Amino acid sequence: MGNFRQKMRAAGCSEVKINARNAGPPVKKLKRAKKSEVNFLPDFPEGKDELDLEKERCAMIIEMSKRKVDWKLIDELMNITFSLRRKEIVHDEPLVARVQERWPALFNEKQIEAEFSRLTSVNLKTSFFNGLDYYQPGLLDLYKAKAGKVAALRKLMACLNDQSTTQRKREVVLLGLPHFLKEDPICAFKTAETTDEEASITEGLKVGVVTIKDGEDIVATSLVLEEQIILHDVKDFTQAIALLMGLLFSLNIDYPRGLRYTFEVVQKVFMDIGGGQCSSMVHGLRNRLLRNAM
Structure with missing residues (x-):
């Protein structure tokens, strides 16, 4: 005792x-x-x-x-x-x-x-990936239509072809969403090199996902909260976004202000949680996607 x-x-x-x-x-x-x-x-x-x-x-x-x-x-x-x-x-x-x-x-x-x-009372990954895959074709069509005016979307869409995997399409949808919604992903999504110091990678990042590259190869994906890496070696970017959503709910942390519409789409459109109360922008996007899906 x-x-x-x-x-x-x-x-x-x-x-x-x-x-x-x-x-x-x-x-x-x-x-x-x-x-x-x-x-x-x-x-x-x-x-x-x-x-x-x-x-x-x-x-x-x-x-x-x-x-x-x-x-x-x-x-x-x-x-x-x-x-x-x-x-x-x-x-x-x-x-x-x-x-x-x-x-x-x-x-x-x-x-x-x-x-x-x-x-x-919702399964985190099932709701996230099912919703992401359901709305993926419609979002890619919207990105394609807007790519001529938005360089970041044009660059992302150039990564896709008829042989692109579901995983690659998911990444393009998530990475393109802030650009489509006229938000800046830099406040939450960051890319760094293996030679960068951890402190410099996480500095100023209150909520986010960090992708570590060695040249063109992705070698690690991590979650950051309050300028500290709190989850290392996440499988990929899409898994990281799912787990980040789980942590933000679990820790009662607000979404990054600069990406509030992006995270609202993930929660209320992809995951269908609280979708009855959307901002006008997200409500309009969901309606467009539902019309296209019919």
């Missing part, structure tokens, strides 16, 4: 309050759900209080520190502690680094998907 208590202290289990993302006096009025989460701030499980859930969180920390992690146990502990995690994230708006410290399992790819499902 003594060793367990020492591990609990080492895991920071005596702390319940966590640092605020934004310094200053506490805000009395809570941030409301903006992304149609069905479980934005759930109640604690019946028969459990905050201390009970804190003990479960500590057990999760201990399990995550092991060389061979029992991921089935982690899934159970993350399910049990969901309401405590949401309370901390919504009430205290902690820095991402602090969430990583207290909830390291949340930054595992499978747990990002699981947390998104807990929040929205």
Whole structure:
């Protein structure tokens, strides 16, 4: 029992309050759900209080520190502690680094998907890729029509031919979306070389995807939050966007202001989450795509 208590202290289990993302006096009025989460701030499980859930969180920390992690146990502990995690994230708006410290399992790819499902009752990757593929032909037609006036779209469309894979078409749709919507992707999508220092790559990048190249070859894709790489070695750019959506929901982080329409299309058109309330621009685009799909 003594060793367990020492591990609990080492895991920071005596702390319940966590640092605020934004310094200053506490805000009395809570941030409301903006992304149609069905479980934005759930109640604690019946028969459990905050201390009970804190003990479960500590057990999760201990399990995550092991060389061979029992991921089935982690899934159970993350399910049990969901309401405590949401309370901390919504009430205290902690820095991402602090969430990583207290909830390291949340930054595992499978747990990002699981947390998104807990929040929205929607499968993250299935909804994202099904919607992306459904609207892909219509968007490519729109890009083609606009390519003569937008150099970035013209360059992207030149990468496609009759033999292009579904994966390549997905990438072109996602990379072209900001240009089509007259937004600048540089605020969230960045390309760097293997010789670049990590600090210079992430500097100023609050939310985004970084693609690392060695010449013309892509060697790594990473997710960045608050100027820190928080997920390395993502499979590809499209997977990175899906996982980024999962993290933004899970951490209650706003979309980058400079790409608000791009992310709104991903959420409300591709994933069909909260689509009943769209900006006029996104509503118009969705209607055009639906007409073309008929």
